[in-house]
Each structure stands twice: as structure tokens, then as C-alpha cells.
Amino acid sequence: MALAGADPLAGFAALLHGALGGTHQISETLVQTTSLLFPSLAVAFAFRAGLFNIGAEGQLVIGGLCAGLLGAWLTLPGWLAIPLILAAGALGGGLWGGIAGTLRARFAGNEVIATLMLNIIAGLFANYLVVGPLRAPDAAGAETAELPESSWLPALVPDTRLSIALVFGLALAALLAFVFRRTVFGYSLRAAGDAPEAARRAGIDLARTAFVAMTLSGAIAGFGGATIVAGVLHRFNVALSPGYGFIAIAVALVGGLDPLWIVAASFAFGILQSGSLTMQALAHVPKDVVTFVEGLAILGLATRRIVATRSAPA
């Protein structure tokens, strides 16, 4: 910050003010927290199974796209429409993750490359649909038509953009923590990640595990995309994500791949995300500093070797 000729303390103060300075700021921070929580859980889920899903970004976008298209088209009462919209998001994200999972399981294709390519394809595909054939006639930007108000996720705090998606996210984190610690399925996932050879000898089908883990990971990210559409924007926009899927990798690592710690890490990164604009406006510190810090966090934290050693494709 000092480099940019701004007072670091003032910058930091502005960041905190922008993130936590009032009801509005806090609710926006929690909106960011929610948006980060889903892809972060998705990344952690795959990492635990020894799979490098760096495609949460693409899965989130496809999930949001499916949710936005279905949501704008549906005219059902909210109690029926909202679950359908969220399910569409999970389905879309799961499908996108499943492509990478299939490549890995059937063809021993590197999931890193696959998810990386799928991220870009997802962005281009969404862009094509939303700029081209599916653009809402009245839309200002590249976005689909607005969801009917009955299909919006109910707000958690009145007059803010904070929706009950936060509750879903917390519930999902608790569920995943339970699955990892207490279920056979969670154990076999971790075994496949930590000691693939031992897992294989113990009768765990590594290819199948890889496919299932990638699909579920994608579904979690896609669900997250759907909550942004149904809870925050109320339509699909190509600028849906400022890189949540990539920041999620930092969040997942900071949280030590533990679902409950990831909740805390998402909040910390939510503060950075929502405070950075205020920091730029008030203290003239470019908001990109935050991206830089996130990169540093990934590099620094990964040195703690919390990520299981990579294994050759099954």
C-alpha cells in the first residue's frame, strides 16, 4: 500500500470500515462470504479426495447459468420454484465437474488441465448464450431476464442482499464435516486422497471415487452459482463471479481443507472482497492489492503441506 503512495493504516482502516462499518457493510461482507463458501467447500471436497478441482469457477458459472435460465422461465410459486432453481444449479455444476471426472476416471486424463480448460469453455459458452440468443430484450448488460420476485431467495436481513443462502452454506459445511469424519463414504474419499495405493488394495474403486468426487464437487460449486443468481443478482450475468472459484482455492487452503474452518476463512476473505472497493475509494489504495494478497496467501499457506501429495491418475 505504501508503494502506491497511500497511507497503509488509512487503507486498512478503510478496508475494515467498508467491510464491517455498519449493517449494510456487514451484510455485504456476508454476501461475499456466502459466495466464497460454496466454491471453497467444493474445492476442499475434491482436494480431500486427492483431486485438484481448479474448475470451481467454471462449475459456478454453469450452475448460475442453468439457474438463471430455468428461473427466468419458471412461473411457479416460490416454495416450488426455488428448490428447482437451486437443483438446476447443482445439476449444471455437477455435469460440468462430471466431464472432468469422466476424463480422469475413464481416460486417466489430468483433471487439472481438464478443469482449467472447462473453466474457459464455461465462460465462453455463457458469454455466447447471454450476449447472443438468450439475452433479455430489456437487459442493460449481458444478462438473462430477471427471475420473478417469488423465486428470489428470501432475505435474511430485510432490505439487504443477504439471503438464506448463508444458512444453506453453513448447513452444507456442517454436513460435509460430518460426512468426512463419520461416514464410510467420507472415509473412502479421504483414503483415496491420502493413500491411493492402500485404498485400492482395500477394495476402493479409485476411478469411480474420482468421478463421484468431481461430480459432487462441481454440484456444490454449481449450487453456489445458483444462490448468487437466486439470492443476489436475481438473474444470470456474465460478470457473476469476480473469480470466486480461484479465490476459493486460497480459502480452502487457509481453512486447512476442514469444512468448519473454511467457514471462518470465507468470512475473512469476504472482508477482503467487500472492503477492497471502499479502500480504493477512501484511501486510494487500488483494490487489486487484495488479489495480490490472495495470491500470497495461497503460496504461503500451501508451504504448510496441508495438501495431500499428488498421485498419478488412477
Added chain:
Amino acid sequence: MALVLVKATPLVFAALAGVVCERAGILNIALEGALTAGAFAAVAVSYATGSPLLGLAAGVLAGMLVCGLLGLAATRFGVDQIVAGTGINLLAAGGTAFGLVVVFGQPGASPEVNALGKTGEVALALAAFFCAFALQALLDRTPWGLRLRACGENPQAVRSAGLDPRRIRLLATIAGGALAGLGGVFLALGELDIYSDGMTAGRGFIALAAVIFGRWTPLGAAAAALAFGALSALQFVLQRAGVPSELMQALPYLAALAALTGLAGRARAPAADGVPY
């Protein structure tokens, strides 16, 4: 044809960088970051000194620095290559956007600076293809090449032969970084004379696709990069004929996915590609 070369040259440089790293066993996701840093450093130094040649040197150095950071993280600090690469890409994106404000006092894009001109542009394009042939010979026909390839196939064997695979991997990433830096220099000072945010536009990832499609050989990767360059040059023509530009842009990535299935002939990655040692 000229446009094809202009579009292909940075891809060729980046794809060659990818080949060097992957054959040594480092899956270099940070190519995008190296291109960005190379382009930015080249423009910043040309702006400060007025000399595009110094800018070129700075771009190469920046690429070496970025990839060297990945190499260090992966070989000395035991950081996973993929995680480190993702982090470095964020560092480069954030750092250059921030750097624009620091160096030029304006966000988004730099002012115009002294560029390499037509001669420089042609020279760099020729250099890219020369590098492809030179690298192929280096990898196939020299002891260095053999050692480097051994690090990508079986680092334990390299260790047994009394060499240090970590050192070789580190040197390979730094050498790759120089190539990627040149790609960035070409973008900023060859094709254009400015730096703007996001100007690399995913070329680092297209390069990774080219590496796979070129089956991890320098000449193959360069040919794939040339083909992808031709695609992007054709984009404007085909767009007028009604082909969606997004489809054209997506083709390299779709091709890479298809190559991953191995259906179009068996493409095999180096055995220890991306595996830590």
C-alpha cells in the same frame, strides 16, 4: 499470413515454455502469470528508460522470476505445483493491475511506449520458430536434454545417477520462464506498444492446450500453437460468415479436452509430470 504469425508467436513462446517445464516434471499453470509479468515489465522499463531493448530484457527477467518462483516453491518448499501456480497467477494479475497505478498513475492500461517496431516484431517471430527447432534438438540430442527429460519421467533414477533433480527442475522452470517472458514482450512491445489489464487473455492456458496437442514435443507444441494462432486470425473472417466468435475461441480448449481422452492417438504426458519430488 502475417496476422497468423503475429497471433501465433506469443503462443509458440509460451507453449515451448510449457514443454520445457513439463518435460522436467513441472506442470506450469503459471504460464499465464509469466506472460502477464513479462508484458508488464517490458512496457514499464521501456517507459522508464525509453529503450525497448531494455524493456525486452526486463520482460525476459520478469518471466524467469515468475516461473522461478514456481520452481522454487515446487522444489524447495514442497508446495504443490498446481496450488503454487494458481497463487502465482493471482499474484501476477493483482501485482500488474496494482503496478499500473504505481508506475503509470492510471488503472486499466499504460500510455504508449517505445516499441520494438516492425523489425523487432519479425525478429522475435523468427526467434520463436528457431527456438522450437533448437529446443527439439536440445531435448533429443544432448546430455542436458536427456537429464531434463529423465526428471520428468523418473526423478528417482536421476537421483540415483548422482544428479539433483530439484536443481534441474528449477533450472528448467527458469529457462521456460525466459521463453514465456519473451511471449509477453512480443504481446506488449511487438504486436502493440502498451500494456493493458488482461491483455494476455488466457494465452497461457491456450499454450498448455498446445503442449498437450503437440504431445509434449517442442515442434509439436509449436505447430499446435501456430494452428491455434491461425484460428484466432481467422476468427474475424468467420465471424462475418456467422460463426459465433466464442466457438472459435473455445476450439483450442475443446481440442485439448479431446486430446486428453487419448482417442485421437495416444498422447502420453511425462510420467512424473506434476508429481513432486
